[in-house]
Amino acid sequence: MSEQVPAVIPALVFDREYVPVLVGGSVVPRRFAVGGASVVIGPAGMLIIAEASAASARSGVWSAEEVRLIGPAPTPVTERLMGAPWGVDEGSLPIHIAVRVGGEVWYLGTAQVSQAGTSDGVLTDCELRFEAPLSRELLNRVRPPLPPEHLPDLEWLGNVKGDHAAALEQFITGWYPPVDATESPTSNSVSHLPSGLRQLYRLAKQRPGALGIQNRILPGSDLHTDHLGEMLVFGVENQGGFFWSLLWTLEGPEADPTVWFREFDEEPIAEQETLSGFLIQFSLFEASMGADYLALPHKLTAPQVEQLTEALHPVPLRPFWPWAPTHFYVAPGLVVHVSSEDGEAFDIWAGATDRSALDPLAGLPIDWNRFDG
Template sequence: MSGPWSVATEAEVLSRAGAQAQALPAGDVTYVVGPSATVVIVQAGDRPDGSAVQNLEELTLQEPFPEGIEARLASSELPLLGFVRLTQGYMPLGELRLAVSHHRPGDMAEDSPFPYRLPAKPSHCQLHIVDRLPFDVLDRARPTPQHPLASLDWLRFLPHDPVAASREFVAGWYADIPPGVDAPGDLDRPLPEPLLAFYRAAAGREEVYGLYNQIFSADELEDEDDGLVQFGAENQGVFVMLLDPTEVDPRVQYSGLHAEHEREPLSAFLLQFLLSEASYSSPFGGFATVTAEQAQRLTEPLRLVPLQPMRWPGDPTRHYVAPGLVVATATSPDGSVEVYAGSRHRSALRPLRDPGFAWERFDG
């Protein structure tokens, strides 16, 4: 590879930090501190929860951090330069800038008569890669492993049996999370079978209840004065979801939303909730605001889920799927479309790398 990402030797990398630079190894990262620059060298590889290049614009650093390195990362006085260690040498990432730094509380001071803690220590840093990487460079810095992807067998139940579709979707999408044996328990209220089936499918898998918006567990349900039951809520409490517990497959009603109720009944709505969460709360994903034409081109190769569109986060909101992938399109009042793409495996996002628009966030 030629150009700005040409592989360099170790001596060339160390020279960028200046004379008598000091190398500080720390797990998958080596920090080189010198009078001319601070150099961050990370081992190539895909480590979503570790120190690694995460996407075209982000390098994540995790503990341990050598003493004093946080001040170097945050300093604007000297250049902060990134490199990836490959088998054949060191590939430059260019200039870096500290974007986010998280800390954990310091330990209690030993032999101190006072309950004072030592200063907080950095636990996690995100560095912004100033010059966005090309995908071929990203693939060398963060090679993407291949995993078996969740199938689309659950689609065969639609539209006639959304409860079975939800059960099969959960079993496939969350196959990496062992199911539990939790049951709804002894309920002192009647509940519709679609909600009970949701609880059975979610047993042992907290993620199913939602990491962004939420479906309440059986012991979190709240009764309203009019006999309705709150069974879910938007993540900031802007609106809540209500149902009539005496109905077999009740209408999903809202309090606090622009719409009074959903188009689909509870049985299908719960599947749509699962798909929405998969699209914007999965470990890997993408987001962009695009035109209707751009959204149509993106979703053409995908399969449309044959249910009436949801009313949030935009009205209409539709879901499209491929093996291991869920895409939601939410239309705004001005005609623009928010696109959310989610997967539990990074490799499922690769077909979306060149959609004809710029992703605002993309992990594939």
């Protein structure tokens, strides 16, 4: 019955006349507060009414395609969104989304659950995708833009060609906020490693994200040789499909050794950058993968990639990752990596520290699968 609801309704009128229409008026609907939003449940549907806000810690509109519900959520909300363990399946009932803007309620349409997290059976977070994306004008009304935060600068980029250690330090300390320092349990076990890895472990004491979000650099205590006893494994893919290693020697490490990429049953392949450059690439890749704000297009052609990266700065390193050679492009607070297996179709992943850092990509004629700006 959502087609009967005007887009903008005075709040009192919406609560009195339209809420019963959307969720079913045969019984008194149940109301719950979840992460700053009001969730109304009735026999015919669910209604989520959020406040107009861009705060990431509150339930509300996240992007033109997505709304987020931040838990913990009470059991009736959890069961309606994720399905009850028994009884009638209510998952097919519509989920309506609305936002309070001043004294009005803006009805945004319906959405479907795309991803949800639980802890001990309690809904902790839920992402819902709008069935019809919002226009930029409407998005700015229901998710008012916040003043841009301070963005990490690009001072590190000037050191990539001449001083990899300085570039790595400047990038990591600029991208990741520090956490309380803890004594490293691996300080003795990494003393025999090349200086680049020792530096990364030191930085990770206050910035643990530097060891990876998607893939990871192993803690010093977990370093081990490969099954042949020839390579020291220091980095692994998140599902264990491949690993990175250094040639194992009892004579002490090279200053800047070759990094070897290997699937378990395949011959090792040398990364094009030695360890010091590889660690910059690894850090850029993981920073973009773990960023709070993402821009993910569908596969692009070479001309589209050129258009997307035109306003960005290329990172002057040889391609990363032999499986799908990957190049990096950056702007303040933004890392974009571009990968291709065949040189014709390209995968793009852009990660940013703040929504405003995605502004260079906002006006491009690109079909986005997700755009958090």
